[in-house]
Amino acid sequence: MSASIPRFLLPRGPATWRPRLSSSTTRTIRAASTKAPKPKAAKPKAPASKIPVLEKPTRFNPPSHGKSLPNRTVRYPGPALSEAEIAAQKTKKYPTMMPPEGTFMHWFLNNRSIHIYITLGVLSSLAGFTFLVSLRHDSKFGxxxxxxxxxxxxxxxxxxxxxxxxxxxxxxxxxxxxxxxxxxxxxxxxxxxxxxxxxLETEGFGGWTAREAPPAAFQKAMAAGEEAEEQPKQKRQVKKWLGIW
Structure with missing residues (x-):
């Protein structure tokens, strides 16, 4: 382990490890009795011209048009594709994409009739299986x-x-x-x-029998020619509160 030497023990000769200042740089040496020069006062700046400040609007009013017209052209790397290249893209198979046109998988996935037949077939099979299981469980001839x-x-x-x-x-x-x-x-x-x-032919349930009218009173009423007249039913007066209910 190397020991470090204090700086004050080193000789005062020119140190080779100190960087030498170039001759072009000037150094000001001031004695302790002299006073440092006062810094010069900054010159007052000329009054800046007043910048017009617009009044803050009550709401945001976008400009009627921008500084430049929008560029609506499609950006793509390379020149425009030819008709042959566009037609070739439709028949090219890309990974993780739908199958191209003209293939069997494209026809199978986009044909509605095939999907209808498959759906109806699956539902019919499930209904038939459920019916057979219920018939086997409930019928004596299962x-x-x-x-x-x-x-x-x-x-x-x-x-x-x-x-x-x-x-x-x-x-x-x-x-x-x-x-x-x-x-x-x-x-x-x-x-x-x-x-x-x-x-017990005339006796009802629990020993009750039907009530019969006396024959003498019935014959007397027929001989006198009396007829029963229905009396008009009087409507019961309902007491109302404040004339409403």
Whole structure:
């Protein structure tokens, strides 16, 4: 490790490491008894001409036209493209872009009929699958339905089996409904026979019977020729508050 020497211990000879001043530069040496010259006072500047200041507008009023006309030409690197180059761009495949015109993918992606057929086919398949699952779960003859894989390989046989299961299910429901109605009719007939056997034909529910008018009073009214006249119904007066309600 090298030790640094203090500056005051070095000889006072001309130091080679100090940069020498050029002879052109002047140095002013002042004794301690002399006074420093006073700095000269700055000359007063001439009064500047008054700049007209416009009044601040109440709102922003854009100018009617700019300093220069707008350049509406399209900026592109290179000269204008020829018709052959423009036609070649339409058939060129660019990455991450739609397929060019004249290709199969361009026709497939822009054909509405293809998309309609695909959409209707998918929806019909989902509806048919849901219908078969519901029929297998709810019908008594759901075990007769084929498996989903058989529906793909044998579609006509599957459709024929589905119609047969629907017919059997409809016949079974009709038979159950007919039997239920027959039981109700038989129950009503048995209750009628029971009421006849116990003399309860004129008795209502809970032992109540219909009220009959006395025959003597009815014959007397017919002989006298009395006719019932409807009396006009008097409207109930409603008390109003302040003449409004």
């Amino acid at each position: 075990d007769l339905l084929p498996e989903p894989k058989d529906a793909i390989w044998h579609p006509f046989a599957t459709v024929r089996t589905v119609f047969e299961v629907l017919r059997l299910d409809a016949e079974a429901k009709s038979a159950e409904t007919k039997e239920r109605r027959a039981r109700r009719v038989e129950d009503v007939a048995k209750r009628g026979e029971y009421r006849k056997a116990h003399g």
